[in-house]
Amino acid sequence: MELSMSNRVKMHSLLSVVSSKPIEPGKGFKFSSLDQAMGLHTVHVVYYYQSNPFHEGPHSLDMDNLRAALSDLLNEYPKATGRLTRGVDGNWEVKCNDAGVRMVRADVSTTIDEWLRSADASEEQDLTLWEDMPADPSVWSPFRIQINNFQCGGLAIGLSCTHMHADLTSATLLFKSWTEFHRGLPLTHHPIFNFSATNGRSSRNDKAKSTELYAAKSAVETNPVKMGTATLRFSDSAIKKCLSQVHSEYTNVTPFDLLVALFWSRIARLKKPTDGDKHSLSFCVDLRKHTNKLVPFGYFGNALSFSSLSLDAKELLESDGVGNVSEHVHRHMASLENEFWSALDWFDTRKEEGAKLAPPFRMYGPELTCINMEHMIDLEGRSLMFDAMFKKGGKPVHVSYHLGNVEGEGLILVMPSPEEGFGRIVRVMLPEEQIGKLLEDEVILDLEPTVLLKGS
Template sequence: MEDRVRYICKRSVVSTKPVEQGKLYRFSVLDYIMEPNHIRLVYYYRSSKIRELGEITKVLRESLAHTLNCYPIITGRLVKEIDGTEEKDQDLNRQWKVRSNDAGVRMVEARATGTVDEWLRSVNREEELKLVHWEEMYRLPYYWSTFYVQVTEFESGGLAIGLSCSHLLADPVCAMMFIRAWADLTMTRSMMAPPLYHPLPPRRFTNHRLSNNNQLLSHYIKSCALTAQPSNVTEDRVVTVTLMFPDPLVRVGENEPGISTFEVLAGLFWICVSQAKGKNNELMDMSLCLDVRKLLRLDKSYFGNCMVYQKVHYSKPVKTKDKLLVSHVVQEIHNTTKRLDYDTVMDLIEWLSSNNNPISNGSDLVCTNLENMVNSRPMMFEKDFVLSHVSCYVEGPVAGGGQVIVLPSRSGEGPMSRVVMVSLPQREMVKVLENELLQSFSPVLLMENQ
């Protein structure tokens, strides 16, 4: 296939106001365990008119510089420090910090053929990742940008904004909040929700002991000790499919109060992916990735990693013909999420303070909940650019044996509808899409990135 993306240049964009030179930003234990992973986001915008190529890129470059005034942790560079002495190396006995300076972020400018709609109808995973530039850190971390922005203008109309970042600095919630802050500032000249930088809640100075039945902590103790590759690594290439579900809650029927759309979809894909992997009498291992800002009584604008991986256990017999299987599985997921509370997460944070090896979910299916990343205000950079689609990838050992990411639906869809990105080996994906249970939920295929 002809390469539809042409790169124009890569440059550094710095904040418009001088930063406090030399200030150190320290990471939390939830940050450190995510170091080997990174995040990629792509936002697609339809345009009602054809602009001169380069015009919107210039506007976004200028507004990005103003946005970075509130994000000194993004514009700084990584150093390692011990006993107050900075070292520009990767000595494992030292821990990363961000040293504030005016290095800025790397911005890639690109062009793509056709329109956004034409692209979305035919794009594959490999092509989509060309819209979100990423570079691995090699030998010179002090010169390496932890965040990359890519602005791709479509020659026949439309825009794609890609953001990639090290998971050490931010989780997907942070990354999406950054895009929204940038859009708000571009559109209204003001930032509605600037980021907040502060530590996680302090340790509890009581006789509180770590709970022996804390399943969240147990999962991390096992996961942080994993060094081997997942046992089901396959040479089959990974593909990504994006589906829209009109209203999954209706399909499950009357449930216990409080069941969320995410829990329904996590249960559905837990069953379907397990069957695709040949597990007809049991369910595969699965971890939920959940935002715990609210549980820790943190502001929703808290900047830093604040998502945890909670293992779900289903010990009952699995019968593929059981019409109530989905309801039973969803109820187990709901019970697991309800067990997460302040003390459960604080147990984990306190254990990680002396055991912060990177986490690996092994061969687990990972279901990430981003369904609450919706806002009453549309995320618009300019009036004639309308958000059409969002893609999200989390790459690295934390990704497990497959990914399901639940996102808000596009504006205009029902309040209970959701968009789901599924990444699996190709042969398994074919079986999942053909699954009668999945089809009974009437999903609409939005993108088939194969």
């Protein structure tokens, strides 16, 4: 039976994919305190391919090989195939039981190029099968995959999961590993489910600013506001030109620093003067690094650090260009190394009677939050998400990230683009009345971005 999800996306089959080897009896995984703190949010990733790598012929889809590769991959990811249950301490954990992941197939009645030009964020969510966790999650799959066939022969694959299980990096590496298994290649990043929390750890800092930020987040209740979203792709040449102007005075500024400063300062101009003399931006940074072992790059879970930077309205709004703000962002990013451990300590102390952790709260909000994905560029300068190829040379033409249950002032997500070098993609989520004005901002338009997937 065909289920209509929107006018252009129609789901027509649902199945489960299990690991090719049985899970050992009694196996399970506990979540870290940070994992459980992310429990209100979900993670959604969509990979767009111009040509379908699974076509056997003009009208058929090679699902057998696709499912076989996923089944083999799931042997490496037992945490993704299990089901959620409450442990003896009352906290969530994974019971491994070979239940598998849900997979759905859908048809999209347009081409990929037309979709990227015309679809809005709400319609894009139709490419990622999801249903919220029920009261009894014993038969509920926390990982879901949707295979979307476009009229042009293109393909989009949506992956969704709970943020408690995985952050954006973990979801991306799981997907990339699937493509490696499909091509018969060894895994570049084997999943690691536990790592020593004392590895590379400095002394505890009870006065870390991040703990103050988490305490403030946990105490705030936000009112849901209808949000709008837009994705802007900036070319390597445009970012280089802008950086050359900034580097005359601020030599250390990076493409990330520049784009954060640009969007933060332009968004600040959209707010009412009564918002106060201070403007704050929360930063979400991944602790995985290619160059050290503070957190292993293959760690599967949440390895995020949140921090906050505040600037006077005059400095943010009236500075000469974005150079000064970029420098503030750069210095802030360089100061974050030890904040992660203090945050883990803080989450661990929020326990109720019987060692049960306190309820989760919104980590993305209430203040404007910026997510840094620069770590997804490897030491050779390649963007890991655009290295996810089911066939040689078949790189995705676009990768889209979405985080569920975001409230407050919005999100700025800065990630690599398929163009190597300084090209970047910025996905912005703002209150609906602000997003349209931002897309008309002359300073941003001066960089000649390509605008994709804009709307509610």
